[in-house]
Amino acid sequence: MKITFERRAALSRPVLFAAPVIALSLAMLTSLILFAALGKPAGQALYSLLLEPFVGWYNISEVLLKMGPLMLIAQGLAIGFRANVFNIGAEGQLIIGALCASALPVYFPEGSSPLMLPAMIAMGALGGAAWAGIAAGLRVRFNANEILVTLMLTLIATQVLNYLLLGPWKDPHGFNFPQSVTFPDAALLPILLTGTRVNISLLAALLVSALAYVMMRHRFSGYQLLVGGLAPRAARYAGFTEARAVWVSLLLGGLMAGLAGACEVAGPLGQLQRSVSTGYGYSAIIVAYLGGLNPLGIVVSAFLMAALFIGGDNAMVSADLPVAAVFVFQGLLLVFYLASLTFIRHRVILNWTRRA
Amino acid sequence: MTILAFILAGTLAAATPLLLAALGELITERAGVLNLGIEGMMALGAAVGFVVTYNTHAPVLGFAAAALAGLALSLVFAMLALGFMANQVAAGLAIGVLGLGLSSLIGKPLESQTLDAPAKLAIPLLADLPVIGALFEQDLVVFLTLALAVVIWAVLNHSKLGLIIRAVGENPSAARALGFRVLRIRLAAVAFGGAMAGMAGAYASTIYTPLWADGMIAGRGWIAVALVVFGTWAAGRIVFGALLFGALSLGGLIAQAAGVALPSQLLASLPYGVTILMLAVISSNRRRMRLNTVASLGQPFAG
Numbered sequence A: 001m002k003i004t005f006e007r008r009a010a011l012s013r014p015v016l017f018a019a020p021v022i023a024l025s026l027a028m029l030t031s032l033i034l035f036a037a038l039g040k041p042a043g044q045a046l047y048s049l050l051l052e053p054f055v056g057w058y059n060i061s062e063v064l065l066k067m068g069p070l071m072l073i074a075q076g077l078a079i080g081f082r083a084n085v086f087n088i089g090a091e092g093q094l095i096i097g098a099l100c101a102s103a104l105p106v107y108f109p110e111g112s113s114p115l116m117l118p119a120m121i122a123m124g125a126l127g128g129a130a131w132a133g134i135a136a137g138l139r140v141r142f143n144a145n146e147i148l149v150t151l152m153l154t155l156i157a158t159q160v161l162n163y164l165l166l167g168p169w170k171d172p173h174g175f176n177f178p179q180s181v182t183f184p185d186a187a188l189l190p191i192l193l194t195g196t197r198v199n200i201s202l203l204a205a206l207l208v209s210a211l212a213y214v215m216m217r218h219r220f221s222g223y224q225l226l227v228g229g230l231a232p233r234a235a236r237y238a239g240f241t242e243a244r245a246v247w248v249s250l251l252l253g254g255l256m257a258g259l260a261g262a263c264e265v266a267g268p269l270g271q272l273q274r275s276v277s278t279g280y281g282y283s284a285i286i287v288a289y290l291g292g293l294n295p296l297g298i299v300v301s302a303f304l305m306a307a308l309f310i311g312g313d314n315a316m317v318s319a320d321l322p323v324a325a326v327f328v329f330q331g332l333l334l335v336f337y338l339a340s341l342t343f344i345r346h347r348v349i350l351n352w353t354r355r356a
Numbered sequence B: 001m002t003i004l005a006f007i008l009a010g011t012l013a014a015a016t017p018l019l020l021a022a023l024g025e026l027i028t029e030r031a032g033v034l035n036l037g038i039e040g041m042m043a044l045g046a047a048v049g050f051v052v053t054y055n056t057h058a059p060v061l062g063f064a065a066a067a068l069a070g071l072a073l074s075l076v077f078a079m080l081a082l083g084f085m086a087n088q089v090a091a092g093l094a095i096g097v098l099g100l101g102l103s104s105l106i107g108k109p110l111e112s113q114t115l116d117a118p119a120k121l122a123i124p125l126l127a128d129l130p131v132i133g134a135l136f137e138q139d140l141v142v143f144l145t146l147a148l149a150v151v152i153w154a155v156l157n158h159s160k161l162g163l164i165i166r167a168v169g170e171n172p173s174a175a176r177a178l179g180f181r182v183l184r185i186r187l188a189a190v191a192f193g194g195a196m197a198g199m200a201g202a203y204a205s206t207i208y209t210p211l212w213a214d215g216m217i218a219g220r221g222w223i224a225v226a227l228v229v230f231g232t233w234a235a236g237r238i239v240f241g242a243l244l245f246g247a248l249s250l251g252g253l254i255a256q257a258a259g260v261a262l263p264s265q266l267l268a269s270l271p272y273g274v275t276i277l278m279l280a281v282i283s284s285n286r287r288r289m290r291l292n293t294v295a296s297l298g299q300p301f302a303g
Helices: A013-037 A044-053 A055-083 A092-107 A116-142 A146-166 A201-218 A218-230 A231-237 A242-269 A281-289 A295-318 A326-347 B003-032 B038-056 B059-083 B090-111 B131-134 B142-157 B160-170 B172-175 B182-208 B222-231 B237-247 B251-258 B263-282 B286-292
Strands: A002-007 A346-351
Touching: A013 A044, A013 B142, A044 A055, A044 A295, A044 A326, A055 A092, A055 A201, A055 A242, A055 A281, A055 A295, A055 B131, A092 A116, A092 A146, A092 A242, A092 A281, A116 A146, A116 A242, A116 A326, A146 A231, A146 A242, A146 B263, A201 A242, A201 A295, A201 A346, A242 A281, A281 A295, A281 A326, A281 B090, A295 A326, A326 B059, A326 B090, A346 B131, B003 B038, B003 B131, B003 B142, B003 B160, B003 B182, B003 B222, B003 B237, B003 B251, B038 B059, B038 B090, B038 B182, B038 B222, B059 B090, B059 B182, B142 B237, B160 B172, B160 B182, B172 B182, B182 B222, B222 B237, B222 B263, B237 B251, B237 B263, B251 B263, B263 B286
Parallel strands: none
Antiparallel strands: A002 A346
């Protein structure tokens, strides 16, 4: 038997929606087997991972809390991924964004100006964009691969964070913990849903998603970006350049990640910590792909991934699973999704006659 | 041992895991496949190698198991990138996340456990030389890796097998027209890269720092990928690059020897910063990059 893939003239709609569901089911099945092989209560683990996040208002609100940054970052990354500009350093851009936003409350811990919060948000977003901008500049000017540069910048950002929290920015009354002072009220985002930790950054993330959708569907700029990245030569003849696709993709990606970082320190954390990001920057890559690089799809996949994060926390307690289990699950999810994506783009033809 | 001798000796050892992984990736990329999952495969190899060596006290078994683990993970990558013609960047990232997750999961029960460092071999006469003698007193893997670099250079440039691998990478359609099975050759190249990355991880966890700590690979897989670019897809230049990064990762020792006190975070960032710098310097020569870059790198091929 010979299996061949024939490229479809148009993407298959039914498969487009089925692919994430199939990927999720296969990832569940595989991890079930894997957890069982490791001697963990597999059923309990899967229940904690996938269902418990939706049991009770508190769990749901925590999912919404995690969904914000994932959605924000993934929307930014998807712009680049659609144009074949691969920013995989959102984690570092988030950290730098969080750092820049924290500078104000760290140096003015008693500050009460109503301008403090907007300034922090702006500094965070700009900081993230600037960090990603380094990669854009190096790619455009020196042809340096943005995948490697953004990743290296993330590793450096982590060291900068460690340096500040172990040294100059360490809370002098913090019992030597590597964390900053707790922020004053003027540096904190207002709560959106009373009684929970969900703040108004969720609205911002949804707004950004709507904007991303409009930009992709209805604006010429979105189209230019796509062509600039996908077919640099064709784009140049048409008057827009690969360089612009690189700049726009990386700056917007960095901006969103920086914004997410600022919203974390001004939101649920209320201070700068070493664990300012629990892998949001990396998970957002998976969120972007699972959402089909589509702004609306990303809203759904961000919700799913956020649930997985909360589920992972639950599973740590109830099924004695390490945090890493979440990453295994995420990796499996993307593996199966990429495999099922093939069926969106291709028709599978089984040929039973043997080749002569 | 003087501090200089210590640095010389340490450079080779620090370069070895980078070199093992980069040589594997060299073969993979020369065949036209971009595998960005090296970091994950190294991490998995490190965990598997450590667990097996810890339980069997046989480093050889640890290396073999690590090679198999890296190979197994690379086959998952091959399934996506070659079988399903998925985007190779995305497939590599998926494998990376999966490998890092599996690595933590497998290593978890042995967190902070240590192994005995293996004995070193001294090359007679050479090891007795003043100062540079330390270069010739290393563990076996260091010598084997250097020998392997020579073998890979010879195979790529002076053998029929190397010619086939390069043909598949430069022009897969022409290679197929000549009767070569492009996907099979690519699969073998990916598998080789995976096994090498697995062993690179085992070297890092069982010999270089024989202690299990989660996240111990710390970007070395990515530096290995970058090394292939710096070395502009040539084995000799990759060896040189790996030695440079080996020396850089000893930045702390070197700074201490020079009598300067720098924050440890700055020293830890040094290899990453230099990676960016080198990428910019080497890639900016667009003509040379175009001449050396594997023509079909990262592009799926319908077999």
